[in-house]
Amino acid sequence: MNHNEEHHEIIDSLERLAERHRAEADDGFESRILDAATQPLPAHRHQRKTRSTAWIPFATAAAVGVFAYMWFPRSAIPVPGQEDDQVVAAATPDESSAADLWLVSIETMEELIAGSDDFGDSLEWIELQIDATESEFDSELDWYQIGESL
């Protein structure tokens, strides 16, 4: 205690406080501690060692989920987000139109592009024909000739 010579009064006070605390408990204190320490543990503490069945509902739910995923019939129409589909463009519906345009795969996109080219060509061809024959429909005679030819 050499390092604390200057604090001997405080140390004495602390020791007195400790004495007071140790003496505070009554005479039956040790008996109560002994009884508490040596009494057998409650039975339920041992019963907790038996195997728990709490996992069964969770395992059942997981199994049902797996089977549902494996066996649930899938839609033939490609739906965004499904396996093997690649979303290349999407249009969100506006207020005036209920039509949604979902381009859900590369193949679909190519078909639409090819179709639109053919349609455009047809329109151009019809316009050219009309321009070329416009002068031929000037008289009623021409109309009759066309009618006869049909």
Added chain:
Amino acid sequence: MLVVSRQIPERGQPGDGDSEGIDALVAQAAANDESAWVELIGLYSRRVYALSRSRLHDPHVAEEITQSVFVTVFQQLTSGRYQAENRFEAWLFRIAMNRVRDHIRRTSRLPTHNSEKANLETPSASGWLQNGDETDRLRGAIDSLPDSDQEILALRHQAGMEFKAIAAMLDEPVGTLLARHHRALGKLRKLLDPASATESAS
């Protein structure tokens, strides 16, 4: 009854570090010898109680904690799981200190009405310093210290542990603990008697 020759300190008083005598007693207790348990509880229960009492200020809680500490000690010793040969005291008071810390943590998370109740039971440190008797003033001053200072004072003086045992318990060098203890005493002295502390410093 098996008689073991050893030096046992007076009931509830700190011993002189006779670890061989204590180890023999612990070995007997582990063999479920009731007289050894009576002796072990006689030696340590009031020291554990004083440690808890000084940190928690509630005699009932202190006794509950003491009981729970010895329940754990009994279970560990009699089941053969006790592995702290030659360090029984450090092991015992580590269990006690952990229980005290757990209790402090739990009560600090309680809703307001319980905190208010605790405040009614334990007046503030400043109130004690101004109005209480010597013991109250000392308790108030200790409560004003940081937790680490309170712990070292409680382990050294309330539990009556040797610094070597405290070092084993906290896993810190003895020199560090001596310095911390010295600083804690200085702070305590300053809180209780600022005038004398100033004179001493000058």
